[in-house]
Amino acid sequence: GAVVSQHPSWVICKSGTSVKIECRSLDFQATTMFWYRQFPKQSLMLMATSNEGSKATYEQGVEKDKFLINHASLTLSTLTVTSAHPEDSSFYICSAMHRGSPLHFGNGTRLTVT
Amino acid sequence: GEDVEQSLFLSVREGDSSVINCTYTDSSSTYLYWYKQEPGAGLQLLTYIFSNMDMKQDQRLTVLLNKKDKHLSLRIADTQTGDSAIYFCAVSNNAGNMLTFGGGTRLMVKP
DSSP states (O other), X not given: XXXXXXXXXXXXXXXXXXXXXXXXXXXXXOSEEEEEEEOTTSOEEEEEEEETTSOOEEOTTOOTTTEEEEXXXXXXXXXXXXXXXXXXXXXXXXXXXXXXXXXXEOOOEEXXXX | OOOEEEOSEEEEETTSOEEEEEEESOTTOOEEEXXXXXXXXXXXEEEEEETTOSEEEETTEEEEEETTTTEEEEEESSOOGGGOEEEEEEEXXXXXXXXXXXXXXXXXXXX
């Protein structure tokens, strides 16, 4: 069964609004969670790395003020897309790992900004 | 940084074996993964191999690792139409906490 739960699986929002995506590890404590973005027919692009209790580390070119990441507990990380615009429409995927375990992915969230 | 390469496309007939190849550049990688992605879905972990292993078999899946050539392959025996998907190779860093993905190989299985 799924070990990483991502919610919602899809969301449509209006331009200028904010959207929060949740990523939960279901049966393990995730020391690290990762957020990826995937454009159609492309591979995953790492956006940021999130460690519990500390600030996220963003990849070059990813706006930290636009993509707010909070890793408040060992089982939950959230990604908030602030003031969303149509170019933010994409497939967002989280993953979680515990030390020594393989990386598991959520089922992704398809965001459409109208 | 790490560079992971895969061929873009593979087409096989149902019942044949599929072999998807991946090359990488960082010899200190500790975990090497294969993920499957179906249309509109997230990534499903298929299998993974530690860098100190040469081969791992799990039912219809066989992973081969050639560390000298930095080459990883995934063989799917008796390929079925349900195996049609995109397959991503991913390679970790030495600490095992960061992944670099290949571009994905789209597998098409013809009946």
